[in-house]
Amino acid sequence: MEMNIELLRRLSNAFGPPGTEDEPREILRAELEGVADEVRVDKLGNVFFYHMGGGDAPVVMLAAHTDEVALLTTYIEEKGFLRFHTLGGISADVLPGQRFVLRGRKGALRGIVGTKPPHIMTEEERKKPVDMASLFLDVGAESDEAAEEKGCHVGMTGVFDVEFAELGGGYLRGKALDDRAGCFVMAEAFKGLVGYKCNVVAVGTVQEEVGLRGARTSAWQVEPDYGLAIEGTFAADVPGSSPHQTSAALRKGPVVTIADRSVITHPRVLRAIMDAAEAESIPYQFKKIPSGGTDAGAIHLTKAGVPSGTVATPCRYIHGPAAVTHVEDLENTVRLVKAFVKRISEA
Numbered sequence: 001m002e003m004n005i006e007l008l009r010r011l012s013n014a015f016g017p018p019g020t021e022d023e024p025r026e027i028l029r030a031e032l033e034g035v036a037d038e039v040r041v042d043k044l045g046n047v048f049f050y051h052m053g054g055g056d057a058p059v060v061m062l063a064a065h066t067d068e069v070a071l072l073t074t075y076i077e078e079k080g081f082l083r084f085h086t087l088g089g090i091s092a093d094v095l096p097g098q099r100f101v102l103r104g105r106k107g108a109l110r111g112i113v114g115t116k117p118p119h120i121m122t123e124e125e126r127k128k129p130v131d132m133a134s135l136f137l138d139v140g141a142e143s144d145e146a147a148e149e150k151g152c153h154v155g156m157t158g159v160f161d162v163e164f165a166e167l168g169g170g171y172l173r174g175k176a177l178d179d180r181a182g183c184f185v186m187a188e189a190f191k192g193l194v195g196y197k198c199n200v201v202a203v204g205t206v207q208e209e210v211g212l213r214g215a216r217t218s219a220w221q222v223e224p225d226y227g228l229a230i231e232g233t234f235a236a237d238v239p240g241s242s243p244h245q246t247s248a249a250l251r252k253g254p255v256v257t258i259a260d261r262s263v264i265t266h267p268r269v270l271r272a273i274m275d276a277a278e279a280e281s282i283p284y285q286f287k288k289i290p291s292g293g294t295d296a297g298a299i300h301l302t303k304a305g306v307p308s309g310t311v312a313t314p315c316r317y318i319h320g321p322a323a324v325t326h327v328e329d330l331e332n333t334v335r336l337v338k339a340f341v342k343r344i345s346e347a
């Protein structure tokens with residue numbers, strides 16, 4: 001399978017804070033509207049791609065979220081610096097010195113997260129963890145008027161200003177791989193399923209990072225028989241993490257959730273994932289730390305309940321400026337999603 005890395009590059013570079021997912025949504029739409037029976041966007045911005053070729057077969061909803069962690073500007077200082085809150089979980093420790101791209105009244109704006117220079121910090125201040133409330137964005141404006149002149153306003157959103165890159169040897173680096181890796185996998189799997197007798201609704205969901213919001217409203221519309229969230233989940237195969245903490249590792253295949261904070265994978269779904277992987281010799285690993293939550297958490301509680309699960313591509317450093325993943329894991333996640341849909345459709 002030749003992976004369409006250009007599609008992942010465009011998805012990773014796209015601007016998609018929670019609530020403003022238009023760019024990644026349009027990339028998905030351009031990619032899939034030629035193959036889907038029907039494409040629809042709802043009022044919140046969830047995009048639905050239908051392949052209803054399975055007659056009486058169960059309806060399987062695939063979900064990949066189109067949003068990414070972001071900053072939200074909350075105040076413009078007299079000296080032109082911007083105060084912010086986060087949308088989704090970003091650790092304060094990774095923020096100082098990071099570049100951000102924001103959208104203001106006059107288009108894109110570049111900023112950097114500033115701090116008091118360490119040179120003038122007290123011994124005590126230097127030892128303390130980074131305090132989110134002490135951080136600010138510097139967009140190169142010397143006053144509030146100058147910032148407003150540049151198009152700044154309260155309520156702007158911004159995302160990490162990091163370009164996707166191939167690191168060689170199949171390793172890939174990019175921002176927002178949580179969950180553009182999932183968007184990519186969903187698009188590639190959907191294209192591979194259109195020739196098959198199955199009923200699939202692939203949904204690019206909004207606002208996952210702030211509480212699985214788009215998944216909730218989209219599952220309510222789809223009323224699926226099964227749900228599968230497709231994610232980019234954290235890999236911890238890095239120095240300093242002991243074997244029992246290495247929740248997932250790169251080049252070990254898709255990461256299958258048994259349970260996390262949002263869902264316990266339904267036994268029928270888990271069985272179908274494992275049987276599909278084994279039947280097609282697809283390597284996979286279990287997520288070993290039951291933390292975090294995914295769209296499956298919202299999907300499985302829809303109406304009278306929807307048996308659901310999650311498969312993910314392992315990615316190091318998610319929710320930071322840039323994540324690292326491997327093309328082999330993307331490829332195997334695409335294979336597993338397709339194999340799962342086929343198996344559960346035949347059951």
Ligand SMILES: [Zn+2]
Nearest residue numbers: 178179231232
């Ligand atoms: Zn995610």
